[in-house]
Amino acid sequence: MATTTSLLKSICIFFILFSIFTNQADSQSDECGADKSSCNDKAAALPLKIIAIASILVTSMIGVCAPLVTRSIPALHPDRNLFVIVKAFAAGIILATGFMHVLPDSFDMLSSSCLKDNPWHKFPFTGFVAMLSAIATLMVDSMATSIYSRKCNSGVINPEAADQERNQQAAERDQERPVASFGHVHGHTHSLEPKVATEVSQLLRYRVIAMVLELGIIVHSVVIGLSVGATNNTCTIKGLVAALCFHQMFEGMGLGGCILQAEYKLVKRLIMVFFFSVTTPFGIALGIALSKTYKENSPSSLITVGLLNASSAGLLIYMALVDLLSADFMGPKLQGSIKLQIKSYAAVLLGAGGMSLMAKWA
């Protein structure tokens, strides 16, 4: 417990805040100490933080629920075009979260002047860890899929019939592959398996994706909450809270789109909504608790959060590109219609652009 507290308390809060609110890069060199701004007022900052907890909680909920409540609209049935467009929009948000929020954060932290020159300024650790994390995500992705589909195939039919069917499938596969996997780099179509099994395994994939994405997003959400909770700077906190409300609402829409396609039952959906909504308020509360003991930036927390951010960036970027965007755009529905593809690309750009804009503030 003591180690976790000391780890968390030393998270480089002022570094994040100042890297956002000041444009002078060289002024960061002496930011390792405490904040000496004249705006520091602990008593005045606390009510603002309480307001922040409430407002961010509400806006996060609105954001993540927005795609989910639209489920009752007939136009958003999974077979309809609008559903595909909403998913593309959500994928754009997730992609921008990885590229524009989490990855730059990690670069900032790991290249901080508070860290020793050797090894931190001698090797691009952020890129390295993000790359490894993307490969690890691919590994988990491909192995889980192959194990699951094997289990699924042998579970449904008895072994002999399964063998027969497998041979038959292999024969069919040889004939059909060139057509069925046309232009598809990503091996997740399962288009040659029985239709029901395909749908079941596809749904399972969507569910895993939604859960992993939530985990990937959480790191960033907690860290930005911490930065609000630990600051006593009343000059910047108001603007920051407003920005975070939009930030969480938008990010919630991205996650909500992914939860939507996972077709969870109501209870599980509520759990995921709750889990996402409380992360930033939790970060703020944690920041308030730690701001009392907070003394200075510690290299160990910079390294921990920086590396955590780098691995979540790799995960988010891989998932957004491969599991969300490529899977949809190379899938039969969008391949069948150029018009729908263009609309979906507009949605991707809209989502990614909006989330990129948020990066200006948080």
Ligand SMILES: [Zn+2]
């Ligand atoms: Zn952000």
